[in-house]
Amino acid sequence: MAHEVPPLPYDYAALEPHIDETTMHLHHDKHHQAYVNNLNAAIEKHPELANRPAEDLLRKLDSVPEDVRTTVRNNGGGHVNHTMFWQIMKPKGGGEPTGKIADQIKKDFGSFEDFKKLFNETTAKQFGSGWGWLIFDGGKLKIITTANQDSPFMQGHFPILGNDVWEHAYYLKYQNRRPDYLAAWWNTVNWEEINKRFELASK
Numbered sequence: 001m002a003h004e005v006p007p008l009p010y011d012y013a014a015l016e017p018h019i020d021e022t023t024m025h026l027h028h029d030k031h032h033q034a035y036v037n038n039l040n041a042a043i044e045k046h047p048e049l050a051n052r053p054a055e056d057l058l059r060k061l062d063s064v065p066e067d068v069r070t071t072v073r074n075n076g077g078g079h080v081n082h083t084m085f086w087q088i089m090k091p092k093g094g095g096e097p098t099g100k101i102a103d104q105i106k107k108d109f110g111s112f113e114d115f116k117k118l119f120n121e122t123t124a125k126q127f128g129s130g131w132g133w134l135i136f137d138g139g140k141l142k143i144i145t146t147a148n149q150d151s152p153f154m155q156g157h158f159p160i161l162g163n164d165v166w167e168h169a170y171y172l173k174y175q176n177r178r179p180d181y182l183a184a185w186w187n188t189v190n191w192e193e194i195n196k197r198f199e200l201a202s203k
């Protein structure tokens, strides 16, 4: 079964004014689709990879044949990262975190405001294209960044949330103002979904 771009779980304009409709169309329909097409093309060369979930390919990149390993890393990463990204946002999202993730954020960062500030500062500094992530490592929440489409799965971590700081994610609306995009993005987050992911990350 070939990999597929999942449909956006809300309307393309639903995250306005924080993320504009045109960006959502390009990002979901063009960029994500291109990662999926490239991943499928690599897998066609190695049909033994076809029944493995994309997360599994990233977790065990060493098991992917060398001639397609970089393609799978970049495009499998792009597919998995974006699939998460659409799900952890929602219309009328944001606000204070809820559930267990709220308690853990308070425990590990002092307050939601302190966490957000550190996440935004860390992610704003990611040089070039990449992602900012929240992971759970050794019983603690940690903020990390990755370059390109590298995924926390590649380091053995389950991503609880991640924000895309490739220019394609924000440039039409925010141009070079990455910090403004990062600040606005919190108005889209879906804490119910992030709590589900925190539960998976805790296992």
Ligand code: MN
Residues within 6 Å of the ligand: 027, 031, 082, 164, 166, 168, 169
């Ligand atoms: Mn992207």
